[in-house]
Amino acid sequence: MSGALLSAQGLSRWYGPVVGVNDLTLEVDGGIVGLLGPNGAGKSTFLKLVAGEIRPSRGSVRVLGFEPFANREYFRVLGFCPQQDALYEELDAREFVSFLLRLSGFDAREARSRAERALERTGLADAMLRRTAGFSKGMRQRTKLAAAIAHEPRFLIVDEPLTGLDPLVRTEMIALFQELGREGVHILISSHVLHEIESVTQDILLLHRGRLLAQGPVPEIRKLLSRYPHKVEIHARDARRLARALLELEGTSTVHVAPEGGRLSIETFDLARFHAELPAIAARERAGIHTLESTDAGLDAVFDYLVG
Amino acid sequence: MTSASAAPVIEIHELSKSYGRVRALDKLSLRVEGGAVGLLGPNGAGKTTLIKLLLGLLVPDSGSARIAGADPRSAQGRLDLRRAVGYMPESDCLIPGMSAIELVATLGELSGLSHADAMTRAHEVLDYVGLDEARYRDSEQYSTGMKQRLKLAQALVHDPALLLLDEPTNGLDPKGRKHMLELVADLGTAQGKSLLVCSHLLPDIERTCARVVVLKAGHAVLEGSIAELTHTRGRRLRAHFAGALEPLDALLEQAGVAVESRNGNARVLVLPESEGDADSLFALCHRAGVRIESLSQLRSSLEQVFLEGIAREEPA
Amino acid sequence: MKASTHTEIYRPFRGTLAARRSRWKPLALSTLRGALRKKLPLLLFAPPAIATVIFSFVVYAKFALEAGTNPLPGTEDGRASPMAAVGGMAGNLIEVRTQIIGFHAAMDFFVLLIVAWYGSGLIAEDARRKAHLLYFARPLTRLDYLLGKWLPLVLMGACGTLLPGLVICSVAAFASPNWSFVTQEGDTILKMIAYSLVSLVVQTSIVLAISSLAQRKTHALAVSLGCFALLGGLGSMLARLVHEPAWNLLSVFGCLRRVSAGLFDVQRILHFRANWSLAATWFVLAGWVLVAWVVLFWRTRRLEQNG
Numbered sequence: 001m002s003g004a005l006l007s008a009q010g011l012s013r014w015y016g017p018v019v020g021v022n023d024l025t026l027e028v029d030g031g032i033v034g035l036l037g038p039n040g041a042g043k044s045t046f047l048k049l050v051a052g053e054i055r056p057s058r059g060s061v062r063v064l065g066f067e068p069f070a071n072r073e074y075f076r077v078l079g080f081c082p083q084q085d086a087l088y089e090e091l092d093a094r095e096f097v098s099f100l101l102r103l104s105g106f107d108a109r110e111a112r113s114r115a116e117r118a119l120e121r122t123g124l125a126d127a128m129l130r131r132t133a134g135f136s137k138g139m140r141q142r143t144k145l146a147a148a149i150a151h152e153p154r155f156l157i158v159d160e161p162l163t164g165l166d167p168l169v170r171t172e173m174i175a176l177f178q179e180l181g182r183e184g185v186h187i188l189i190s191s192h193v194l195h196e197i198e199s200v201t202q203d204i205l206l207l208h209r210g211r212l213l214a215q216g217p218v219p220e221i222r223k224l225l226s227r228y229p230h231k232v233e234i235h236a237r238d239a240r241r242l243a244r245a246l247l248e249l250e251g252t253s254t255v256h257v258a259p260e261g262g263r264l265s266i267e268t269f270d271l272a273r274f275h276a277e278l279p280a281i282a283a284r285e286r287a288g289i290h291t292l293e294s295t296d297a298g299l300d301a302v303f304d305y306l307v308g
Numbered sequence: 309m310t311s312a313s314a315a316p317v318i319e320i321h322e323l324s325k326s327y328g329r330v331r332a333l334d335k336l337s338l339r340v341e342g343g344a345v346g347l348l349g350p351n352g353a354g355k356t357t358l359i360k361l362l363l364g365l366l367v368p369d370s371g372s373a374r375i376a377g378a379d380p381r382s383a384q385g386r387l388d389l390r391r392a393v394g395y396m397p398e399s400d401c402l403i404p405g406m407s408a409i410e411l412v413a414t415l416g417e418l419s420g421l422s423h424a425d426a427m428t429r430a431h432e433v434l435d436y437v438g439l440d441e442a443r444y445r446d447s448e449q450y451s452t453g454m455k456q457r458l459k460l461a462q463a464l465v466h467d468p469a470l471l472l473l474d475e476p477t478n479g480l481d482p483k484g485r486k487h488m489l490e491l492v493a494d495l496g497t498a499q500g501k502s503l504l505v506c507s508h509l510l511p512d513i514e515r516t517c518a519r520v521v522v523l524k525a526g527h528a529v530l531e532g533s534i535a536e537l538t539h540t541r542g543r544r545l546r547a548h549f550a551g552a553l554e555p556l557d558a559l560l561e562q563a564g565v566a567v568e569s570r571n572g573n574a575r576v577l578v579l580p581e582s583e584g585d586a587d588s589l590f591a592l593c594h595r596a597g598v599r600i601e602s603l604s605q606l607r608s609s610l611e612q613v614f615l616e617g618i619a620r621e622e623p624a
Numbered sequence: 625m626k627a628s629t630h631t632e633i634y635r636p637f638r639g640t641l642a643a644r645r646s647r648w649k650p651l652a653l654s655t656l657r658g659a660l661r662k663k664l665p666l667l668l669f670a671p672p673a674i675a676t677v678i679f680s681f682v683v684y685a686k687f688a689l690e691a692g693t694n695p696l697p698g699t700e701d702g703r704a705s706p707m708a709a710v711g712g713m714a715g716n717l718i719e720v721r722t723q724i725i726g727f728h729a730a731m732d733f734f735v736l737l738i739v740a741w742y743g744s745g746l747i748a749e750d751a752r753r754k755a756h757l758l759y760f761a762r763p764l765t766r767l768d769y770l771l772g773k774w775l776p777l778v779l780m781g782a783c784g785t786l787l788p789g790l791v792i793c794s795v796a797a798f799a800s801p802n803w804s805f806v807t808q809e810g811d812t813i814l815k816m817i818a819y820s821l822v823s824l825v826v827q828t829s830i831v832l833a834i835s836s837l838a839q840r841k842t843h844a845l846a847v848s849l850g851c852f853a854l855l856g857g858l859g860s861m862l863a864r865l866v867h868e869p870a871w872n873l874l875s876v877f878g879c880l881r882r883v884s885a886g887l888f889d890v891q892r893i894l895h896f897r898a899n900w901s902l903a904a905t906w907f908v909l910a911g912w913v914l915v916a917w918v919v920l921f922w923r924t925r926r927l928e929q930n931g
Contacts, residue, residue, distance in 0.1 A: 282590030
C-alpha cells in the first residue's frame with residue numbers, strides 16, 4: 001500500500017549475533033502510534049532503523065515513500081527526538097535549535113525565527129536565552145523536542161519523551177503531541193509507561209524479543225486475544241442474586257462473589273453478549289448495580305496477556 | 309520501638325530550610341502516622357530537601373521535627389533516626405565491585421546489625437524483592453529492574469519503620485513496574501511500614517498510597533486521603549454505551565436523568581437523588597436496546613487534583 | 625509433629641540494632657575485601673616482598689659473618705676459611721640502620737604505586753557510582769566514612785613499608801648474638817616505625833584527598849602519580865640549578881628522605897644529600913597532611929549533603 005506512513009518487509013537488524021529486531025513485517029497508516037515493549041524488545045533498534053540511523057541487516061523499511069537510511073531527502077521531513085541527552089551545553093536553547101536548523105540548510109534569519117517559534121511551542125519562551133547547561137530534565141527534553149519539530153517535519157519520532165518529567169510538564173508535553181497530531185504530523189512515541197501511551201493514543205505497536213507481537217488499536221487487539229476470558233467487575237447491593245442470574249448466561253465461565261459481598265467478578269468469553277443481555281437482567285433482578293467495569297480491556301491487561 | 313509505633317513516624321512543625329537566598333522549605337508542617345503516603349510536587353518544590361531532612365543529612369534552620377522518635381536538630385538525633393529510616397534513592401547507585409548480597413549485608417552492618425544478623429537479613433530481603441541467583445553476581449552488570457530491586461532491598465535490610473522511596477519505578481518496563489508497585493503496596497499494607505513515596509507517575513501513587521501530600525514552593529498545598537481528594541459531590545456517573553443512542557437520550561430526559569456532558573459514546577450522567585442505584589438506568593437501556601460497556605462513579609483523577617492544587621496560588 | 629506453614633514473605637527483624645558502634649569497622653572491612661578482590665594488582669606487593677627477603681638476608685648475613693659462620697650453610701666445608709676474617713670486617717661495615725633506610729628509600733616508588741592504585745578509586749568511584757547515597761543514609765558520620773576508607777589504605781601501604789621494616793628488624797633481633805640488636809640498637813626499631821607511619825600518613829592522605837576531588841579512579845591515579853613525580857622533579861631540578869637544597873622541600877619524597885635522614889641521623893640517603901632545614905620539612909609535611917584532610921572533610925560533607 002503506497003498510502004501507508006510506514007511499512008516494513010522482513011525488517012531485521014542484528015548486532016553480531018545479538019538480535020535487535022528480527023523479521024518485522026508491518027504497516028502503519030499514520031497518526032500517533034505508541035511503540036511498546038519490555039526492556040530489550042528492540043524498540044530502540046526499530047526507532048533507529050525508521051529514523052535512518054542504521055541500515056537493516058536484512059529486509060526493508062519505507063517511511064512516507066522514502067528509504068530512510070542516510071537519505072537527505074527523508075531527513076527533511078523527519079523529526080527525531082532521541083532519548084539520550086544530546087545538547088551542546090555551552091549554547092543557549094535558541095542557539096542550539098537554530099544551529100541544528102542551519103546545519104539542515106536554513107539561512108540564519110529563518111533558522112532563528114523557526115527556533116523561536118519551536119521553543120515557544122514547547123513552552124520554553126522564557127528560557128530560550130539561557131545556557132542549556134543549567135537546564136532541568138524537563139527543559140532539556142523540551143529543547144530536544146523543539147529541535148525535532150523546528151523544521152516542521154511530517155513525521156516525528158520521539159524516544160521515551162516523558163521519562164522523568166514531573167506531572168506538570170508531562171501534561172503539557174502530552175497536549176503538545178495531541179496538538180501536533182491534529183495538525184497532521186505523524187508521531188511514533190516509544191515509552192515504558194503504558195498509561196502515558198494510553199493518554200496519547202490507542203494505536204500501538206508491541207515488540208517483544210525483536211519480534212512484532214501485536215499492532216493496532218488496543219480494544220481491537222484485546223478482541224483478538226480470545227483465549228483469555230474478559231473480566232468484568234460489578235459493584236451491586238445484592239451481588240449473590242445477580243451472580244446467579246449471570247451464571248445462566250451463555251459464555252460466562254466464572255462468577256466470583258467477593259467474600260465481603262457487594263462485589264462480583266465475572267469472566268466471560270462472549271463480552272458482546274454479556275453487554276447485550278445485562279440491561280435486561282439488571283432490570284429484571286433489581287440487584288442494585290452501582291458500577292460496571294471491564295478490568296482487562298486496557299493496555300495494561302493487553303500487555304500482560306501478550307508479554308506475560 | 310513500641311513507643312515509636314504509637315506516635316506518628318513523621319511529625320514536622322513549621323520546618324524551614326534555605327540554601328543561601330533560596331527557600332527550599334518554607335514553614336512546612338507534616339504528619340505521617342503510618343501506611344503509604346505519596347509525596348508529590350513539581351521539580352523544585354522541596355521534595356529532595358525534605359527527604360534529606362528526613363534522613364538527617366541536613367540541619368533544619370527553624371521549626372521542630374520528630375522523625376521516628378528522634379530529633380533531627382541534634383547531631384546524635386540525626387544519626388539515631390537513620391536507624392529507623394530506609395532510603396531508596398532515585399538515581400542508580402551501587403557500591404563498586406560488590407555483589408548484591410555483599411552490598412546489602414555491608415549496609416546492614418553499617419546500620420547496626422551484627423555480622424550474622426546482616427547476612428540473614430540480607431538474604432531475606434533479597435528473597436522478598438525477588439533477586440534470586442543474581443545476588444551472587446557483581447551488581448554492576450544488573451539490568452535496571454534488578455538495580456531497582458537491589459535498591460529496595462538495601463533500604464529494607466535493617467527493617468526500618470519508615471521507608472523513603474524516591475521514584476521507585478523509574479526506568480522500569482511494565483512488568484518490572486508492576487512487580488515494584490506490588491512490593492511497595494505490600495510494604496505499606498501487609499508489612500505495616502510507613503512509606504513516603506515520591507513519584508512523577510501519579511497512577512503509581514494511586515495504586516500504592518492511601519494519602520498524598522503535594523508540595524509547592526516549600527510548603528504543603530494539598531494533603532489528605534486520595535479517596536477524599538478525588539471524591540466529587542453528587543451522584544454522577546460516567547457511562548460508556550454501545551448502540552444507537554438517540555432513543556436512550558430521549559428516555560433519559562423523560563426519566564429526569566441529566567446528561568452533564570457527552571463525548572462520542574460516553575456520557576456523564578447525574579442520577580436523581582431518589583435513585584439509590586443504577587438499576588433504572590439499566591432498565592432504560594433495555595428499553596432503548598442500548599448496551600452499557602462501563603459504568604463508574606465519576607471521580608477526578610489524582611492528576612486533576614494535583615494540577616488544581618499546584619495551580620492554586622496560596623493554600624487557603 | 626505440629627503442622628505449621630511459613631509462607632510469610634517478609635519477616636520483621638526481631639533483634640536489635642547496635643546504637644553506638646564504630647561504624648568504620650564494617651566499612652573498612654568491606655573496603656579491604658573490595659581491594660583484595662582483584663588478584664593481578666597484588667603483584668604490586670612483589671617488589672617490596674622480594675626486597676624484604678634480600679635485605680633480611682643481608683642483615684642476617686651481617687650477624688652471621690660477625691659471628692664467623694658461613695651465611696650460606698650449604699657451602700660450608702667445616703674449616704674456618706679466610707672468608708671468615710673478611711666476613712667479620714664486612715659484617716662490621718653493614719649496619720641494620722642503613723639497611724632499613726636503604727630499603728625505605730628504594731621502595732618509595734613501589735609504596736606510592738600501591739597507595740595510589742588502591743587509594744585512587746576509594747572516594748572517586750563511590751561518588752561516581754553514587755554509593756555515598758547508600759552510605760550516608762546509614763548512621764555513619766563523615767569521620768566514620770573517612771576512617772573506613774583511610775585505615776585500609778594505610779594497612780595496604782604498611783605492607784610495603786612498616787611490615788618489611790618489622791621483618792628486617794626481627795631478623796636482625798633473632799640473628800644478633802644475645803639480642804644485641806634489640807639492646808644496643810633498639811631505637812632503630814622505633815625510628816623505623818615512626819618513619820613508616822609518617823611516610824604512610826603523608827602519602828595516603830594526599831592520595832585520598834586527590835581521590836575525593838577526582839571524578840573517576842583513573843583520573844585520580846594519574847593526578848596522584850603525576851603530582852608526586854612533578855613535585856619531585858621540580859624540586860630536585862631547582863635545587864640543582866640554583867644550588868639551594870631547600871628547593872627539595874617541594875618534593876614530597878625529598879621531604880620524606882630529609883625526615884628519614886633526620887630521624888636516623890645520617891647525612892645521605894643512597895646518593896641523596898639531605899642537608900636542609902629539618903624543621904621546615906616537618907612543617908611542609910604537616911601542611912600537606914592538613915590540607916589533604918581539610919579537602920577530605922570538605923568533599924565528604926558535599927557528598928553527604930548534596931547527594
